[in-house]
Amino acid sequence: MKRVQSACIIQTLHFLQKDEPDRALAEKMIAEEVRRYKANLTRTGTKYKILSETPQPDGSVVIEIKKQYNASPVGSYLD
Numbered sequence: 249m250k251r252v253q254s255a256c257i258i259q260t261l262h263f264l265q266k267d268e269p270d271r272a273l274a275e276k277m278i279a280e281e282v283r284r285y286k287a288n289l290t291r292t293g294t295k296y297k298i299l300s301e302t303p304q305p306d307g308s309v310v311i312e313i314k315k316q317y318n319a320s321p322v323g324s325y326l327d
Contacts, residue, residue: 254323256314258299261285263309275307282309289315297326 263281265274282301289296296315303309316322 252320254325255317255320256322256325257317258312258314261311261313263311265307271307278307278309282311295322295326 263278263285266277286298294316296313299312299314301309301311314326316326
């Protein structure tokens, strides 16, 4: 028999601009989407660590994140 002792997943997420003609408004909407994503992780109790958060020249944002996989223990992955 085997059991998962610890598990994490690394994702690269690209928060893209919508079809918004006003660039400043589009950047605000992206920033809000990123904020909501992080708040949702916190609200659901998902353990995570942002490895990088990189704004792109077009106003989009790329986030590399290491987060808890399902409800598995994270062990030392997030240290």
